[in-house]
Amino acid sequence: MNRQLKQVLGLSVFAAGCMALGMGLSHGWVATAQEEKPVVVDAKGLDRLPPIADVAEKLNPTVVAITNTSFVKGRSFDHPQVGGQDFFDFFFGPGGPQQRRAPRGGEDEQRSVSGGSGVIISPQGEILTNYHVVASMGGGSDNTLEVKTSDGKTFKATVLGKDKELDIALVKIDAAHLPFAKLGDSDSLRIGEWVVAIGNPFGLEHTVTQGIISAKGRKLDTGVSSFLQTDAAINRGNSGGPLLNLRGEVVGINTAINPAGQNIGFAVPISQVNRILKDLRSGKPVSRGYLGIGPMELDQAYQDALGVKEGVVVSTVEKGQAADKAGVQRLDVLTAVDGQAVHSPDELVAVVSSRRAGETLKLSLWRDGKALTLTATLGDRKALEDQRRREAGEEPEDEQGQKPQGDLKSLNLEKSYGFNVESLDVKNRLKGVVVTTVDPRSPAANRGLAPGMVITEVGRQPVNNLAEFNAQVKKAGGRTLLLFIQSPNGSQKITLAIPPR
Numbered sequence: 001m002n003r004q005l006k007q008v009l010g011l012s013v014f015a016a017g018c019m020a021l022g023m024g025l026s027h028g029w030v031a032t033a034q035e036e037k038p039v040v041v042d043a044k045g046l047d048r049l050p051p052i053a054d055v056a057e058k059l060n061p062t063v064v065a066i067t068n069t070s071f072v073k074g075r076s077f078d079h080p081q082v083g084g085q086d087f088f089d090f091f092f093g094p095g096g097p098q099q100r101r102a103p104r105g106g107e108d109e110q111r112s113v114s115g116g117s118g119v120i121i122s123p124q125g126e127i128l129t130n131y132h133v134v135a136s137m138g139g140g141s142d143n144t145l146e147v148k149t150s151d152g153k154t155f156k157a158t159v160l161g162k163d164k165e166l167d168i169a170l171v172k173i174d175a176a177h178l179p180f181a182k183l184g185d186s187d188s189l190r191i192g193e194w195v196v197a198i199g200n201p202f203g204l205e206h207t208v209t210q211g212i213i214s215a216k217g218r219k220l221d222t223g224v225s226s227f228l229q230t231d232a233a234i235n236r237g238n239s240g241g242p243l244l245n246l247r248g249e250v251v252g253i254n255t256a257i258n259p260a261g262q263n264i265g266f267a268v269p270i271s272q273v274n275r276i277l278k279d280l281r282s283g284k285p286v287s288r289g290y291l292g293i294g295p296m297e298l299d300q301a302y303q304d305a306l307g308v309k310e311g312v313v314v315s316t317v318e319k320g321q322a323a324d325k326a327g328v329q330r331l332d333v334l335t336a337v338d339g340q341a342v343h344s345p346d347e348l349v350a351v352v353s354s355r356r357a358g359e360t361l362k363l364s365l366w367r368d369g370k371a372l373t374l375t376a377t378l379g380d381r382k383a384l385e386d387q388r389r390r391e392a393g394e395e396p397e398d399e400q401g402q403k404p405q406g407d408l409k410s411l412n413l414e415k416s417y418g419f420n421v422e423s424l425d426v427k428n429r430l431k432g433v434v435v436t437t438v439d440p441r442s443p444a445a446n447r448g449l450a451p452g453m454v455i456t457e458v459g460r461q462p463v464n465n466l467a468e469f470n471a472q473v474k475k476a477g478g479r480t481l482l483l484f485i486q487s488p489n490g491s492q493k494i495t496l497a498i499p500p501r
Contacts, residue, residue, distance in 0.1 A: 050194045056208040061150045062120045062181040065200045070143040117199035117241030120180045125173040129240030131162045134169045161280030170280040184249025186269035197232040199241030209233040219346045226350040228252045231263040243267040289355040289378030292321025295345035308366045311335040312348050326376035336364035418442020423466045431464040432456035443499045457484035
């Protein structure tokens with residue numbers, strides 16, 4: 001009996017111990033679960049609104065309206081691959097470009113009036129704006145650039161310098177003791193940070209809108225720049241106006257919008273503008289470094305093959321250029337430039353192009369499982385592009401960003417066949433010439449030729465540039481032209497027979 005009692009008591013004690021242990025473990029699990037907390041923000045100042053009104057009141061006097069009046073022969077053409085109408089045309093002045101034909105000296109000319117905005121950055125009248133706001137300014141005495149300040153005064157302006165790739169220009173008016181804005185630091189901007197845009201949309205001067213930084217490092221088909229994205233409302237006429245932080249510092253120059261969406265705007269980061277300001281003030285071409293590699297995204301396939309998780313794959317190395325001279329090899333993985341990590345090809349291009357030709361860079365890379373550091377001296381990007389144009393039988397772009405038309409006028413292609421062409425952008429992978437205009441009453445139009453098409457062959461003869469195309473047209477002697485045509489991206493091809501007029 002005593003033995004049975006002892007067994008019962010022992011089982012009871014064991015059961016109680018298990019229950020206690022279970023409760024303890026359960027409490028531990030609950031405690032662990034309670035420690036996993038959601039991400040929260042320690043918000044401060046929720047009782048105060050951002051000082052938009054203060055920024056608007058103090059910075060409005062630094063914003064100007066710019067009117068560009070120029071006289072040009074013929075109609076300008078934007079290559080399809082550059083973006084053209086989809087972006088920059090949305091920012092020309094009230095109602096867009098206003099043009100009328102006026103006979104002068106027996107020839108028709110177009111009077112083009114366009115507008116935009118700008119921001120004063122020095123008390124002596126230096127003004128930042130966009131390249132495309134002043135791009136048509138040439139050396140003609142009839143061309144004028146007028147600046148209107150917030151107090152209603154107007155000034156004649158001159159262009160000190162401009163950079164097509166960054167879409168930035170520096171102009172100056174003859175004035176002193178002007179209110180001016182401070183240039184901030186766009187590199188330190190955070191996504192979600194409040195910003196203010198001021199400009200002259202549709203001629204509504206000094207319009208103020210507010211929003212946030214929606215993204216950084218956006219890439220558009222306009223050059224080497226890496227744009228800020230904002231949802232602050234910007235429209236036609238805002239081009240060249242400032243994007244400001246809540247301290248009233250300029251963090252960007254409003255440049256483009258996506259017309260297919262709403263409140264999707266882009267601004268050139270002011271840190272990139274700061275790097276070329278010295279060149280703009282001197283009036284010399286902007287010096288931009290060139291490394292000479294073809295970068296590719298380090299996707300999962302490359303990660304598995306190369307054993308590296310972050311960086312940019314070197315797909316190609318141009319012989320004789322900076323990377324080749326430094327010892328960079330194909331399938332190296334670049335992880336950092338001067339200690340700054342690079343995670344995408346766009347980041348790498350932005351870092352390199354922000355440096356001047358002749359500067360040295362420390363390149364951190366992985367090769368065959370080993371970390372290496374190489375030193376590269378950057379080449380001159382513009383000089384290289386000019387050299388490539390000459391080798392292709394073309395002339396380098398002049399200071400206005402326009403390519404000479406060679407002996408196109410002597411051919412009188414418009415009169416003979418009803419269309420005009422010009423050289424392809426040097427960056428285009430296709431070789432040939434691009435159709436710029438087609439007379440709608442011409443046989444060329446009837447046969448289906450249209451602006452934007454790329455001519456790569458005349459007859460069975462490939463034409464790599466404007467000079468070769470002109471030679472083949474002359475060789476045809478006024479007879480029907482057999483043109484091999486491709487779409488701008490090369491995806492569609494057709495042969496057209498274009499009879500003379």
